Amino acid sequence: MTEPTAIDPDVPPSGPGCVECLAADGWWVHLRRCAHCGHIGCCDTSPSQHATKHAGATGHPLVASYEPGEDWFYDYRDQQFYEGPVLAPPRAHPADQPIPGPSGKVPPNWQELLN
Ligand SMILES: [Zn+2]
Ligand SMILES: [Zn+2]
Numbered sequence: 001m002t003e004p005t006a007i008d009p010d011v012p013p014s015g016p017g018c019v020e021c022l023a024a025d026g027w028w029v030h031l032r033r034c035a036h037c038g039h040i041g042c043c044d045t046s047p048s049q050h051a052t053k054h055a056g057a058t059g060h061p062l063v064a065s066y067e068p069g070e071d072w073f074y075d076y077r078d079q080q081f082y083e084g085p086v087l088a089p090p091r092a093h094p095a096d097q098p099i100p101g102p103s104g105k106v107p108p109n110w111q112e113l114l115n
Helices: 019-023 050-058
Strands: 031-034 040-042 062-065 073-075 080-082
Touching (some): 031 050
Antiparallel strands (some): 062 073
């Protein structure tokens, strides 16, 4: 976590759920927030792993958890967890959003579909 430009605490999150999953009727387990541009993507346990794909496609190296009560950052470059600044609100997805989510999109056999 040596490059301050990797984190822009003033950028709000892109929305309540994974950008790509919402566009494609997909679903996720946990959500990650790009610390640079606010992109919300799904975690590596999720079927589509959009947070990691976003980091790979853009070079934005840091994500923050977008789960209620979690405040860690993760750096893809060294695969380490860090503490970081307080990002622009909201700091997590809505509390009534189920895990996995979003509501109505999770298949009954979701546990067989995890990475
Ligand atoms: Zn996704
Ligand atoms: Zn980004």
